[in-house]
Amino acid sequence: MGSGLKENIKNHSSAIRPNGSEVHTEQKQPFVIGVAGGTASGKTTVCNMIIAQLHDQRVALVNQDSFYRMLSKEKLKQVHEYNFDHPDAFDTDLLLSCMEKLKRGQAVTVPNYDYKSRRNNTLPQQKVNPSDVIILEGILVLHDSRVRDLMNMKIFVDTDSDLRLARRIQRDTIERGRDIRTVLDQYSKFVKPSFEEFILPSKKYADIIIPRGGDNDVAVDLIVQHIRTKFGQHDLCKIYPNVFIIHSTFQIRGMHTLIRDVNSTTHDFVFYADRLIRLVVEHGLGHLPFTEKQIITPTGSVYSGVVFCKRLCGVSIIRSGESMENALRACCKGIKIGKILIHGEGNNGPRLMYEKLPEDIASRHVLLLDPILASGNSSVQAISLLVSKGVPESNIIFLNLVATPEGIHTVCKKFPELKIVTSEIDVSLDDDLRVIPGMGEFGDRYFGTDEMPRQP
Numbered sequence: 001m002g003s004g005l006k007e008n009i010k011n012h013s014s015a016i017r018p019n020g021s022e023v024h025t026e027q028k029q030p031f032v033i034g035v036a037g038g039t040a041s042g043k044t045t046v047c048n049m050i051i052a053q054l055h056d057q058r059v060a061l062v063n064q065d066s067f068y069r070m071l072s073k074e075k076l077k078q079v080h081e082y083n084f085d086h087p088d089a090f091d092t093d094l095l096l097s098c099m100e101k102l103k104r105g106q107a108v109t110v111p112n113y114d115y116k117s118r119r120n121n122t123l124p125q126q127k128v129n130p131s132d133v134i135i136l137e138g139i140l141v142l143h144d145s146r147v148r149d150l151m152n153m154k155i156f157v158d159t160d161s162d163l164r165l166a167r168r169i170q171r172d173t174i175e176r177g178r179d180i181r182t183v184l185d186q187y188s189k190f191v192k193p194s195f196e197e198f199i200l201p202s203k204k205y206a207d208i209i210i211p212r213g214g215d216n217d218v219a220v221d222l223i224v225q226h227i228r229t230k231f232g233q234h235d236l237c238k239i240y241p242n243v244f245i246i247h248s249t250f251q252i253r254g255m256h257t258l259i260r261d262v263n264s265t266t267h268d269f270v271f272y273a274d275r276l277i278r279l280v281v282e283h284g285l286g287h288l289p290f291t292e293k294q295i296i297t298p299t300g301s302v303y304s305g306v307v308f309c310k311r312l313c314g315v316s317i318i319r320s321g322e323s324m325e326n327a328l329r330a331c332c333k334g335i336k337i338g339k340i341l342i343h344g345e346g347n348n349g350p351r352l353m354y355e356k357l358p359e360d361i362a363s364r365h366v367l368l369l370d371p372i373l374a375s376g377n378s379s380v381q382a383i384s385l386l387v388s389k390g391v392p393e394s395n396i397i398f399l400n401l402v403a404t405p406e407g408i409h410t411v412c413k414k415f416p417e418l419k420i421v422t423s424e425i426d427v428s429l430d431d432d433l434r435v436i437p438g439m440g441e442f443g444d445r446y447f448g449t450d451e452m453p454r455q456p
């Protein structure tokens with residue numbers, strides 16, 4: 001059984017044990033993307049599309065415009081003679097130091113540039129938190145080699161100059177309160193020459209050139225796929241094609257945020273764990289075989305559908321797995337559910353203590369229930385029992401809320417035909433076999449047997 005909320009989670013990459021020693025897990029470097037391109041080329045739209053598609057990662061957006069130098073009073077009086085498209089208009093040293101800190105996993109505050117007053121000290125500074133992906137957007141982010149060297153991926157958004165000018169006129173007159181003559185003067189005097197002298201030549205450093213900017217869904221899809229491959233998580237699904245992670249949404253991440261929070265109450269923990277469990281169960285059921293069936297709808301039309309697989313049962317690993325039984329019963333009316341108790345303590349590793357399984361289990365598809373796949377030791381015991389009862393490995397679907405890479409390797413190497421369906425794959429397993437970042441002892445938190453006082 002679990003022994004309460006032991007850990008005091010710091011971040012994804014380290015945690016403090018009760019004795020104060022630090023548990024180190026691999027520090028993942030953020031993936032830094034630079035998005036450059038001429039004025040009004042659609043850089044922001046491309047960035048927003050990448051952010052929307054990477055909704056299951058923490059993404060921070062840093063805008064090069066935040067680093068515009070402050071103009072002296074004299075220069076402000078002559079603002080129409082100032083070239084905002086020249087590399088010297090930006091405080092690149094400050095930008096570099098912010099990006100280096102973010103890359104090391106530290107939070108930073110960046111100035112907030114006000115386009116109307118052309119000052120960077122009138123609006124409150126913005127805090128940028130450490131993230132899995134950092135996007136640096138701006139006309140000249142590919143110009144300086146020191147900034148380029150921080151990037152893992154360099155993108156140039158390449159949009160026709162007439163279209164860009166039309167958009168620029170619209171944006172500056174409507175959003176930034178400028179008159180059209182000033183916009184056109186600035187364009188011919190500074191914007192166009194600087195584009196040709198500094199921005200366009202930086203295109204040669206790009207790894208990816210996106211023609212038509214935000215209209216190019218295909219390019220953005222490919223970029224997002226590449227970023228996903230760089231994060232180990234999805235590599236596991238490639239190594240083990242029978243591992244399935246349910247499609248992440250902000251709702252799902254929100255539920256994970258609540259159940260992982262050390263300060264969540266038992267009531268909230270149960271509520272959100274139940275919601276997630278229901279999603280995992282529904283997803284798991286989707287992997288069962290089906291037969292096709294045509295029916296007639298009340299409109300007299302034919303609907304070509306399918307019939308659910310009937311020969312199935314659930315098996316929960318006591319005690320945490322029992323938290324998943326209700327969701328399974330709610331989805332599959334009258335389903336038989338067996339139980340397995342594995343005791344994990346002692347020198348001999350986990351041992352089977354108790355089992356009660358349907359007699360005809362060998363002829364059923366089995367949904368094996370346990371919210372946590374940590375080391376995989378208890379699940380290997382449970383799966384071995386099912387296989388010894390004659391259940392074909394390929395008829396077992398193992399449902400979890402959270403799995404570790406270590407647990408997945410252990411289970412999938414031994415049972416390559418079994419399917420695992422999980423809602424998230426965590427970073428790692430620590431020396432005490434706890435999931436990191438994890439959610440603590442699931443059984444204790446779900447059944448309210450954790451004794452640690454919560455922080456106020």
Ligand SMILES: O=P(O)(O)OC[C@H]1O[C@H](OP(=O)(O)OP(=O)(O)O)[C@H](O)[C@@H]1O
Nearest residue numbers: 001002319320373374375376377378443
């Ligand atoms: O992959 P493993 O390293 O074997 O760990 C996972 C097991 O740990 C948890 O159970 P726990 O022993 O905390 O008991 P409980 O469910 O009764 O609380 C969990 O529910 C799994 O059964």
Ligand SMILES: O=c1cc[nH]c(=O)[nH]1
Nearest residue numbers: 374434435440441442
């Ligand atoms: O972190 C862990 C590991 C095993 N079981 C849990 O409930 N949590």
